[in-house]
Amino acid sequence: MSETNPPNSKPGGANKHYSSMLLRTAGLAWRYKKTSLLVAGIAYLAVKNKVNAAKKDVSENIIDGTVLTWRLNGGSIVETTAPTHFGSASMIGKLIKRLSGGPKEMTMLEALLALEMAAEDPRVKSLVVRVTPEVTGAGAKGNEPLSIGLGIAQIQELRQALATFRAKKEAQKQHAVGAVDKDLGRTYFYIDSFDDQATYYLASAFSDIIVQPTGYVPLTGLSSTQFYFKRLGDKIGVNVHVEARKEYKSVVAPYSEESMPEKHRENLMSLLTSLNDTLVADIALARGPAILKQTRREGSEDGAPLTAADVVRRAMEVGPLPAIDAINAGLVSEQGYPFGIASIIGPRKPMLVSTYGSKRRDEILSKEMHDDAAGSGGEQGSLMGSFKQALGRPNIKKVAQSLELLIPSRPVTVGVVYLMGTIERLGPQGSHSVAASLLQAAKDPQVSAIVLRIDSGGGDVIASDTIAAAVDYVQAHFAKPVVASYGNVSASGAYYSSTSCKRIFASPGTITGSIGVAAMRPVFTSKLMDFIGTNVEELYTVDNKCNSVFHTPEGAVLERYQRNVDHIYSDFTARVAKGRGFTGEQAENVARGQVFTGVQALGNGLVDEMGGFTRAIEAAAQLGHEARVDIAKKLVEFYVDRSNNTEIRKAVAYEQFASVNEAVEKITLASKGKKATATADAKPVVAIELKVAKGDGQEAALGAVKHEGPPVFKADILKNVKVKEFPESVSATKSLISRLVFGSSNDKDNDSSTSAALDDYVGGPQMMFSNIISSAVSAAIRNDIKQILSQNPSSIASSLAQTAQEHSRSQVRAEADQVKFK
Numbered sequence: 001m002s003e004t005n006p007p008n009s010k011p012g013g014a015n016k017h018y019s020s021m022l023l024r025t026a027g028l029a030w031r032y033k034k035t036s037l038l039v040a041g042i043a044y045l046a047v048k049n050k051v052n053a054a055k056k057d058v059s060e061n062i063i064d065g066t067v068l069t070w071r072l073n074g075g076s077i078v079e080t081t082a083p084t085h086f087g088s089a090s091m092i093g094k095l096i097k098r099l100s101g102g103p104k105e106m107t108m109l110e111a112l113l114a115l116e117m118a119a120e121d122p123r124v125k126s127l128v129v130r131v132t133p134e135v136t137g138a139g140a141k142g143n144e145p146l147s148i149g150l151g152i153a154q155i156q157e158l159r160q161a162l163a164t165f166r167a168k169k170e171a172q173k174q175h176a177v178g179a180v181d182k183d184l185g186r187t188y189f190y191i192d193s194f195d196d197q198a199t200y201y202l203a204s205a206f207s208d209i210i211v212q213p214t215g216y217v218p219l220t221g222l223s224s225t226q227f228y229f230k231r232l233g234d235k236i237g238v239n240v241h242v243e244a245r246k247e248y249k250s251v252v253a254p255y256s257e258e259s260m261p262e263k264h265r266e267n268l269m270s271l272l273t274s275l276n277d278t279l280v281a282d283i284a285l286a287r288g289p290a291i292l293k294q295t296r297r298e299g300s301e302d303g304a305p306l307t308a309a310d311v312v313r314r315a316m317e318v319g320p321l322p323a324i325d326a327i328n329a330g331l332v333s334e335q336g337y338p339f340g341i342a343s344i345i346g347p348r349k350p351m352l353v354s355t356y357g358s359k360r361r362d363e364i365l366s367k368e369m370h371d372d373a374a375g376s377g378g379e380q381g382s383l384m385g386s387f388k389q390a391l392g393r394p395n396i397k398k399v400a401q402s403l404e405l406l407i408p409s410r411p412v413t414v415g416v417v418y419l420m421g422t423i424e425r426l427g428p429q430g431s432h433s434v435a436a437s438l439l440q441a442a443k444d445p446q447v448s449a450i451v452l453r454i455d456s457g458g459g460d461v462i463a464s465d466t467i468a469a470a471v472d473y474v475q476a477h478f479a480k481p482v483v484a485s486y487g488n489v490s491a492s493g494a495y496y497s498s499t500s501c502k503r504i505f506a507s508p509g510t511i512t513g514s515i516g517v518a519a520m521r522p523v524f525t526s527k528l529m530d531f532i533g534t535n536v537e538e539l540y541t542v543d544n545k546c547n548s549v550f551h552t553p554e555g556a557v558l559e560r561y562q563r564n565v566d567h568i569y570s571d572f573t574a575r576v577a578k579g580r581g582f583t584g585e586q587a588e589n590v591a592r593g594q595v596f597t598g599v600q601a602l603g604n605g606l607v608d609e610m611g612g613f614t615r616a617i618e619a620a621a622q623l624g625h626e627a628r629v630d631i632a633k634k635l636v637e638f639y640v641d642r643s644n645n646t647e648i649r650k651a652v653a654y655e656q657f658a659s660v661n662e663a664v665e666k667i668t669l670a671s672k673g674k675k676a677t678a679t680a681d682a683k684p685v686v687a688i689e690l691k692v693a694k695g696d697g698q699e700a701a702l703g704a705v706k707h708e709g710p711p712v713f714k715a716d717i718l719k720n721v722k723v724k725e726f727p728e729s730v731s732a733t734k735s736l737i738s739r740l741v742f743g744s745s746n747d748k749d750n751d752s753s754t755s756a757a758l759d760d761y762v763g764g765p766q767m768m769f770s771n772i773i774s775s776a777v778s779a780a781i782r783n784d785i786k787q788i789l790s791q792n793p794s795s796i797a798s799s800l801a802q803t804a805q806e807h808s809r810s811q812v813r814a815e816a817d818q819v820k821f822k
Contacts, residue, residue, distance in 0.1 A: 060355075060359070061359070062121070062123055062124075062351065062356065062359055062360065062363070063123060063349050064122070064123045065123070065125060065181070065347070065348045065349055066123050066124050066125065066348065066349045066350075066351050066356070067124075067125055067126050067127070067128060067183075067344075067345050067348045067349065067350050067351070068114075068118055068124060068126070068127045068128070068350075068351055068352070068353050068356055069127075069128050069129075069130075069341075069345075069350045069351065069352055069353070070127065070128070070129045070130070070352070070353045071129075071130055071131075071132050071352075072129055072130070072131050072132070072148050073131065073132050073133060073146075073147075073148065073149070074147050074148065074149030075105060075149060076104075076105060076106065076148075076149075077105075077106055077107075077108060077111050077148070077149075077150060077154070077158075078105060078106075078107055078108070079107065079108050079154075079418065079420055079453070079455050079487060080107055080108075080418045080420060080453070080725075081105065081107060104352070104354040106353070106354050106357070108154060108157065108487075108613060109416070109453075109613055109614075109723070110354070110357055111158065111161075111353070111357075112157060112158070112161050112612065112613055112614050113357060113361075113614065113717065113718075114353050114354070114356055114357030114360070115127075115158075115161035115162065115164070115165050115353075116161060116164065116165075116614065116717065116718060117356075117357065117360045117361075117364075117718060118165060118353075118356060118360075119161075119164050119165040119167075119168040119169065120168065120718060121360065122172055124356070125169075125181045125183055125184050125185075125348060126169075126181075126183045126184065126185065126186045126187065126188070126344075126348075127162075127165065127186075127187045127188070127206075127353075128187075128188045128190070128341055128344060128345070128350075129187070129188065129189050129190065129206070130190040130191070130338050130341065131146055131148060131189075131190070131191040131199065132146075133146060145195035145196060146191065146192070146193070146194075146195045146199070147195055147196050147198070147199055148198065148199050148202060150198065150202070151198075151455075151487070151488030151489070151509070152198065152201070152275060152278075152279075152488065152507075152509030153486070153487050153488045153489075153506070153507035153508075153509045153510040153511075153598065154487060154488055154507075155198060155201050155202045155509075156282070156507040156508060156509050156612070157507060157612035157613060158202060158205070159201075159202065159204075159205040159282065159286075160612055161612075161614075162187060162205040162206065163205060163286075165185070165187065166185050166187060166207065168185075169184055169185025170185050172184065172185070173185060183344070185207075186207050186208060187205075187206040187207050187208065188206060188207075188208045188210065188341075188344060189202075189203040189206040189208065189209045189210065190210050190336070190337075190338045190341065191203065191210075191211060191215070192211070192212045192215055192337075192338075193211065193212060193214070193215030193216050193323075194211070194215065194216060194217050194218055195218070196218065197218060197219060197220065197222070197279070200217055200218070200219065200283075200331075201279055201282070201283065204282070204283045204286045204287050204331075205286050207333075208333045208334070209331075209332045209333045209334075210332075210333060210334055210335070210336040210337075210340070211323045211326070211332050211335060211336075212323065212335065212336070212337060213323055213324070213335045214323070215322075215323045216320045216321065216322055216323065216326075217315075217319065217320060217321045217323070217326040217331055217332060218319055218320035218321075219312070219315045219316045219319040219320065219321065219331070220316055220319045220320060221276055221316040221317075221319075222272050222275050222276045222279070223272070224268060224272060226254060226260060227254060228253070228254050228257055228258055228259055228260070229254055229255055230255065230256060230257055230258045231258055233255065236527070236528055236531060237524070237525040237526070237527025237528030237529070237530070237531055238522055238523070238524060238525070238528055239522070239523040239525060239552065240252075240255040240256050240520060240521070240522050240523070241256075241520070241521050241522075241523055241552060241553055242255065242256040242518065242519065242520045243517075243518070243519045243520075243561065243562060243565045244516065244517070244518045244519075244593065245516050245517045245518070245565055245566065245568075245569035245592075245593065246516060246569075246591070246592040246593055247261075247263045247592060247593065248263050248264065248267050248516065248592050248593035248594040248595070249514070249516035249517065249518045249592070249593025250264040250267070250268070250593065250595075251492075251514075251518045252518045252519075252520045255520060256520075267593075267594055267595055268595075270600075271511070271595055271596070271597060271600075274596075274597040274599055274600055275509055275597055278508045278509055278597070278599060279509075280309050280312045280313055280316075281309060283312050283331075284307070284308035284309040284311070284312050285308070287308065287312075287330055287331060288308040290330035290331075290333065291308040291311045291312070291329065291330035291331070292308060292330070293330060294327075294328055294329060294330035295311055295329065295330065308330075311329055311330065311331075312331075315329055315331060323335055364718075395639045395640075395642045395643035395646065396639075396643060398445045398635070398639045399445075399635075399636050399639045399640065399643075401445035401446060402445040402631075402632050402635035402636050402639065403632055403636065404445075405445070405448060405628045405631055405632045405635075406628060406629065406632050408625075408713065411720045411721060411722050412448045412449070412621040412624050412625050412713075412715065412720065412721055412722070413444075413446045413447050413448060413721075413722040413723070413724055414447065414448070414449050414450070414451055414617050414620050414621050414624065414721060414722070414723055414724070415441030415444060415447040415449070415450045415451070415723075415724050415725075415726050416450070416451050416453060416617070416723055416724070416725045416726065417434060417437040417438050417441060417450060417451070417452050417453070417725075417726050418434075418437075418453050418454075418725075419434050419452060419453070419454045419455075419456055419467065419494065419497065419498075420454075420455050420456060421455075421456055422456065422457070422458075422459040423456055423458060423459030423460055423463045423464050423467070423493045423494065423497070424459055424460055424463055425460055425462060425463040425466070430463065431460070431462075431463035431464070431466040431467050432466065433727070434466075434467050434470070435466050435467055435469075435470035436727070437726040437727045438450065438452070438467075438470040438471065438474050438482075438726075439470065439473075439474065440726050440727060440728070441474075441480075441724075441726045442473075442474040442477075442478040442480055443478070443635075443638070444724070445635050445639075446724065447480065447624075447724060448480065448621070448624030448625065448627075448628055448631055449480055449481045449482075449483065449620035449621055449623055449624030449627075450474065450480055450481070450482045450483070450620065451482075451483050451484075451485050451613075451616050451617050451620045452471065452482055452483070452484050452485070452497075452498055452501060453485045453487065453613060453616075454484060454485065454486050454487060454490040454494050454497075454498060455486075455487035455488050455489060455490070456489065456490060456491075456493070456494035457489050457491050457492060457494065457511075457514075458491055458492025458493030458494050458495075458496070458514065459492075459493045459494075460493065461493065461517070461568055463493070464493035464494070464496045464497045465496070467497040468496055468497045468498075468499070468500065468575065471497065471498065471500055471501060472500055475500070475502070477634065477638075478631065478634045478635065478638070479627055479630035479631045479633070479634045480624065480627070480631055481502040481503075481620060481623035481624055481627060482501045482502060482620075483501055483502055483503045483504075483505065483616050483617075483619055483620040483623065484498040484501040484503070484504045484505065484616070485505050485612070485613050485616035485617075486504065486505065486506040486507070486510045486512060486598070486607070487507075487510070487613075488509075488510065488511065489510065489511040489512070490506070490510065490511075490512050491511055491512050491513055491514035491595060492514040492515070492516070495512055495513065495514065495515060495576075495606070496515075496572055496575060496576075499575055499576050499579035499580060500575070500578070500579035501579070502623055503608045503609065503616075503619055503620075503623070504606070504607045504608050504609075505607065505608065505609050505610075505611040505612070505615060505616040505619065506598035506601060506602070506607040506609075506610065506611075507598050507610065507611075507612060508597065508598045508599045508610060509597060509598060510597065510598035510601070510607075511595060511596075511597065512595075512596055512597075512598065512601045512606060512607065513590065513594055513595050513596040513601060513606060514593060514594070514595045515572055515573065515576055515587075515590060515591035515592070515593070515594070516569060516572070516591060516592060516593030516594075517565050517568045517569045517572065518593075519561070519565050521549065521553070522549055523549060523550070523551070523552050524536075524549055524550055525550075536550055538550065544557070545557065546560070546561070569591075572591070573587045573588060573591050574587075576590075576591065580605055580606065582605070586605075589604075590604050590605070590606055598610060614717050617717055617721060617723060618715040618716065618717050618721060619715070621715035621717075621720075621721040622713070622714070622715040625713050625715065648660060648663045648664060648667070651663050
């Protein structure tokens with residue numbers, strides 16, 4: 001008789017056992033279903049986070065083997081982003097452009113810095129640029145040329161950055177160990193066909209230029225076309241009365257002349273020749289090896305070997321060139337299509353230039369913050385710590401920040417203010433806005449110098465004078481050097497505004513000068529009235545028709561008109577003479593309305609150096625570092641005075657004095673009494689004096705902390721220079737929160753008699769409580785402040801050097817959304 005297996009024996013019994021365990025587990029999970037779901041959710045999120053982090057490392061981080069890609073068009077690079085307001089047309093336009101897939105807009109400074117950072121970064125191997133239409137899809141226009149939308153000077157700045165990129169990559173190749181990427185340092189420029197010479201001028205700085213077989217290179221040399229409208233005005237009965245100072249001032253000539261005056265022709269031809277010579281020289285230098293390789297068997301008419309410049313000039317004489325002829329001349333590398341970009345990139349990682357710039361800045365900032373945190377192990381109860389923890393006392397905090405400028409090892413922050421377009425008195429970029437930005441940068445205790453970036457052909461006389469006065473005020477009252485950086489053009493009123501800057505930088509292709517004055521007014525004659533069938537009647541209470549457009553200026557009216565123009569011209573030339581250190585005769589020789597290229601302006605002394613935006617920032621940082629003692633002194637005096645004034649207003653508000661005049665008088669008398677008893681305190685209320693002198697004192701201060709930083713400071717925009725743009729942008733959310741919580745927006749400087757006097761104590765019981773604490777803290781640290789500032793320069797510097805090791809610079813980082821590490 002055979003045996004039978006029991007019901008729960010293997011293998012069937014094991015299955016039942018496992019089923020029983022699963023049922024018990026499911027029962028427990030159901031009983032504690034909330035906890036189970038929570039654990040499962042946490043586990044899921046942890047796994048998902050690890051997966052996303054791994055993907056992010058591959059998709060977003062900069063890796064060794066990165067290839068930068070760049071889509072260029074007429075709107076991809078701008079000098080500065082115009083101020084936009086929520087719901088404005090410009091904001092909506094930018095949003096539509098981004099939603100339509102257009103490339104991210106970069107400022108010129110962002111583009112230059114991205115290229116400079118990539119040049120130093122060994123992980124970046126090459127650069128691929130493709131020129132595309134600004135708008136694609138249904139919104140594209142078929143008749144618009146394919147252009148990068150940049151001027152000659154802007155292109156020269158980009159060319160310089162590209163040359164630096166290629167040179168540093170070549171150096172990396174020479175010092176590389178092991179296998180070297182065959183494409184290291186190569187730069188590719190893809191376009192279907194060149195539609196203008198400016199785009200080719202930029203392309204010539206690339207190692208590889210790829211054009212479609214049916215494309216063209218329109219090298220034809222620079223030219224100018226000018227219309228003259230005098231005969232048209234005579235025909236319809238509109239006369240134009242002009243006053244120009246002097247013979248080269250040509251801006252009004254098209255309305256008063258039938259043809260180009262000889263002096264204007266002379267000046268314009270000189271300008272065009274200088275620009276064209278620069279283009280020829282730059283293209284020949286960049287494409288020289290390729291040109292000579294293609295044309296080495298040819299010779300000039302006199303039998304001498306052809307130079308690269310000869311080939312470029314000959315191409316201009318016979319241009320535009322088909323792609324094949326441009327290749328044979330060495331002006332283009334090869335024929336091709338943008339579909340080949342994928343094969344160039346291969347296994348390497350493509351990354352947009354804008355993305356790389358943002359990521360690389362984040363890396364540098366993160367490393368710096370980590371280094372700062374690692375070096376800040378000191379106790380928080382030191383004098384400077386007390387300084388910074390003065391609750392609700394923005395002026396006292398800014399005194400502390402101003403003193404930190406004395407630490408030689410600190411990076412130098414340079415403020416950047418933009419002057420763009422026609423100079424006008426009003427508007428978001430008008431003279432009042434520019435002057436306000438200059439003052440904002442001057443009052444910022446973190447900023448040591450200012451760069452005024454200009455791309456303007458001039459404009460209103462009064463507006464130009466406002467900006468020029470602001471530059472002078474900043475340099476005189478805050479000791480902060482202002483350096484001018486010229487873009488495509490800085491002429492007439494723009495030069496007037498910047499002539500007193502410490503240094504002026506321009507590119508070879510910058511248009512500048514035009515030191516002169518032009519005034520124009522139309523006169524509508526009876527012929528026009530008859531033509532349009534209109535009659536005009538005028539009534540005057542005073543015999544003065546100077547504002548009438550129906551009367552030609554004559555007699556006393558004309559004399560006053562001419563005298564005003566002469567006065568403005570004299571003021572202009574006097575300002576140039578003072579700012580540039582010229583004699584009156586020297587200023588007159590470069591004035592009279594003459595226009596110059598950057599190269600010519602360097603020769604006649606109107607600019608100091610050929611250099612782009614980043615070079616100007618480094619020069620400003622160097623000047624700011626050298627003047628940091630004077631800057632700190634001026635800032636401390638400024639904020640001490642503000643603090644004193646605030647305290648006086650509070651005393652009057654709390655009825656300790658009947659009026660401000662009484663408070664000032666009694667406090668002044670009390671101060672004099674203290675002086676009579678040999679008391680060192682002389683300033684009212686806070687009584688702070690910065691006793692740091694120039695000369696030997698400054699040297700002593702520097703010598704005391706020499707070991708804390710490099711022996712000689714050399715400004716480097718990638719290492720020890722930061723950039724802060726003005727006006728600072730304040731988001732709507734931040735502004736709203738600031739107003740709701742603090743009753744003001746963004747802790748801005750406000751010098752008005754109402755808000756500046758009351759911003760510390762008006763706002764209800766909670767603000768009053770805050771002020772009581774603030775006053776207590778202020779009183780507690782006042783003696784410490786005096787003690788710090790009454791020391792000799794060497795002691796101050798030593799104290800600050802020690803403080804720098806004890807405290808994190810997190811306060812500086814608190815405004816990271818406004819301060820961009822450059």
